[in-house]
Amino acid sequence: MRILIESTGRIPFIWITVFIISLFLSPFSSLSGQNEIEIAVPAPKGIIIFAGMDLAGGEKVASYSVERSLDKKRWEKIAEWASPQDWDAFYANVNRWKDDFGFQGFPETDDLKVLWQKCETAGVIDSMGYWAASTLIRLAAGIAWYDQTAMENTSTWYRTRALGKGGTVVSEYHSMAVQYPYIPVFDEVSLAEKNVDKTLFYLKWQSKGDFPAPYFSVRYYENDELKKAGGSFAAYQVGDMKYYLYQDSTRYLKSERQYFMNQEDFYGNKAVASDRVLVSSASLEKGFFIHTRAESDPKGLGVVLHWKIENATLAENIRIYRSDLFDGKPYEELASIPVADTSYIDRSVVPDRMYFYYLVGENRLHHESFQSNVFFNAGYDKLKPAPPSISQGKMVPGGVEIAIRANDNHLSGFRVYRSDGNTVKLYPISGLLKMTGDLVVYEDTSKVLAGDRSYLYAATAVSTSSVESDFSDTLTIRPSIKTTPPSPNRISAYEEDRTVKIIWEDVRTRHRATNGYHIYRRELPDGKFTTLLSEEETVPDPVFTDSTARPEKGYEYAVQTVDDLGGTSESMALYSIYVKKIVLPVPPDVWVTQSEGKVTVQWNEPSSNQPLKVNLYRYQRGENPQLLKSFSLAEQQFTDTKVKKGELYFYFTTHSDDDNNESFRSKETGIRME
DSSP states (O other), X not given: OEEEOTTSSSOHHHHHHHHXXXXXXXXXXXXXXOOEEOOEEEETTEEEEEOOSBOTTSSSOOEEEEEEESSSSSOEEEEEEOOOSSHHHHHHXXXXXXXXXGGGOOOOHHHHHHHHHHHHHHSBGGGGGGGGGOHHHHHHHTSEEEETTOXXXXXXXXXXXXXXXXXXXXXXXXXXXXXXXXXXXXXXXXXXXXXXXXXXXXXXXXXXXXXXXXXXXXXXXXXTEEEEOOSXXXXXXXXXXXXXXXXXXXXXXXXXXXEEEEEEOTTOOBOOOOOOEEEOGGGGSXXXXXXXXXXXXXXXXXXXXXXXXXXXXXXXXXXXXXXXXXXXXXXXXXXEEETTOOEEEEOOOOTTOEEEEEEEEEESSTTOEEEOOOEEEEXXXXXXXXXXXXXXXXXXXXXXXXXXXXXXXSXXXXXXXXXXXXXXXXXXXXXXXXXXXXXXXXXXXXXXXXXXXXXXXXXXXXXXXXXXXXXXXXXXXXXSOOOOOOOOSOXXXXXXXXXXXXXXXXXXXXXXXXXXXXXXXXXXXXXXXXXXXXXXXXXXXXXXXXXXXXXXXXXXXXXXXXXXXSOBXXXXXXXXXXXXXXXXXXXXXXXXXXXXXXXXXXXXXOOOOSOOXXXXXXXXXXXXXXXXXXXXXXXXEEEEOOOOTTOEEEEEEEEEOTTOOBOOOOOOEEEEOO
16 A cells, blocks of 8 residues: 655646646647657556547547557557546546556545546546546546556657547657666655554654655565555655654554565655564563653753653663654664663753653564653753853943853853942843853943943853853943033133233032143134143143233133043133233433533332333434333443534433333433533
8 A cells, every 4th residue: 555745845746747738738749740758657567658638539539549669660559549438437447547556546436427527528638637647547538558568677669649530640749768667766764663552553664855755655574475564554744854654453463574665656666665674463562661751850950761661571671762852853862771770860961951752662572662652851950150251342432342251051141240330239231141152242331331430340141041150250341431521610810910810610629530621712702712732731720821811902711621531521611801901110210410522311220020121212302202222120320422512302211021012201301412
C-alpha cells in the first residue's frame, strides 16, 4: 500500500496535469511534427505512453495507435484502441488498473460516475477536473497505454497517432528515449521511531532535504517470503524534515517480520529500500515505564528525571533522549544508563529553556525496545551571574555613553545604575537592556544630568533565570553638557584718576565653580560689544579698571560669568557711564623781572601730584600766544632772551598731561623792555 505525502509543497496532480496539457497543446502538435517530447514515462512493469487529451471514439478522434522503435528507424505497431463507450466499460478499466496505480487516489464511485458522464459529453478528459492527471483515470479512459512488453534496460522510442474516421492521421507525437526499470533518487531515509505494545505496533521513518518522495510503500519478509504490508499509512512535513508513518495491529504477529519501506515517485517507481526493522510477537513481552516526571533541580542548574520500570528484568539498559522541541525536531541520545537506575540529572542544560525527554528500554529479547511517554521541564540557574565590565564610550552631546560587556553566559540583559551627583548611592536608571551580543552600549541623556556635576555609574547582569549580579566596578563621568553659570545680579561703575572702575557681584558665593569673568564694552549709543581682554583671558575678581576710556564719551559695560568647565552665563550684567571731560589743576601764576635786555620769568612750585607739565606762553598785543617751553613740575624759572627794547610782552602758564589735555591759563603778567 502507498500513501501520498500531503506536505511536499506541491500537488502532484496539478503539476502533472499542466505538464501533459502543455505537451498536447504545443506548437509541435502537427501531422509532420518530428520533435521528441516527454510523452512516455517508466513505470514498475513497463512504459506508460500518453496519447492525447480527447476521448477516442468520437467525431474528432476515432482511435489512438502506439508504435515502438529501438532505433527510430524501424517501427512496430503495438496497439490501436478506442476509449470506453459507456460507464460500465470505463469502470471495468478502473478496476483493471486499480492495483497498479490506485495509490494515486481516485474519487468515490458515485462521484466518479458523474465526472465520467461529463467527459463523455465534452469529449475530453479535462472534465475530470482534479482527477484528470491520475494515471489510473487516463488508462481507464483510453487516452494512455501501458506497454508491459517493453524490453528492460533498453532505450525505446514511441510514436503515437490520433486517427480520425477512415484512418486519417489527426495528430502525431514522438517521444524521447525512455527505459525501465527506473530507480528514482530522493532524500536519504532512516528509521526515526519504533514502538510495539499489546495491540498496535508503530514505525516512523524520516528524511531531510529538498527532495522528498511524493509516495511511499511498506513491505516485509516473513519466513523468507516478501509480502505487501497492510495497516495504516500517513506522512507529514516540518521544515525540511519529512516523516513517513506506518501502523498495524499486533494480532497478526505470529512470527518475526522484517519491515522496510520504499520511497516512490508519481508512477510507483521505487527508490532504494530502507534498512529492515525487526518486529515480532516476542516484542509484546517487554517492560514499560511508569511514573515518569521531570523537575528543576533545587540545588543547582539541571533537570532531574524520575521513573519506574515494570518488568525491569526484561530490559538490558536505559537510553535517555532529549530535544528542545516537543515535535518537529529530532531527539538526540543524552545518556545510556543501567536499568537499575530510576533517576538521572541532566546538567547540560541552558537555563530557562524547556527540554523534552523520553526513555527507551532495550528489551533482552531480540534487542527490541520500549519507550516512555514524553515528559519535560526547564532548569533554572539560582546562582548570581558574574558582574559585567563597564567602560566609558564615545562623547555623546548632552549625556554619557556606557559600554557594558558580559562576563558570564546565559544572560538575558543588563541594568544600569547612576548616582545623583551628590552622594555615592546608586539608583537604577534603565530597564532590562536586552543583549544582542556580548557588548551593549547605553546612552544616558536624562534631563536631570548637569554638566557641572560628576556621576557614578555601575551596571549589573541579569541571568535568564532573572537573577541579578552584584554591581560592576563604578565609573565617574561628567556628562558632555554645556554648563550655564549664573550672571552677576549687581554691577556699578565710576570714574577715578582718569579711569573707569567697574565693580559687580561675586557669583562664587552661589556658584562654587566660577572661574572668572569676561568684560565687554561698547561705545554709546550704537557701538558693538568687544572684549577688553583676549577671549582666553578672564578677570578673576569682581572688579576691573578700564584705563582706555576716553573723556566726554558714553560707554556700556557688560560682565559675563565663566565657570571652571568653560561654560558661560546666558545673560550679562550691564552698566552705562558717561566719562566726563578732564579738568587739570590751576597753573601757577608768574612774575617777571628784566636785566641787561633779558626777561626772567618765575613761578611757584605746583601743588599737584599728577604727572603734569608747566607750559610757558608769551604774546604781544594783536598776536597769538607763543609756547616758549614746557617744564617739569620741579622747574620754576625761565630766561627770555628774545625780547626787544621798548616792546610790551605778556606771560602766562598752563598745565598739560600726557594725553595732551591742557588746563586754563594762569593770570598773565606784562613787562615793557627799557
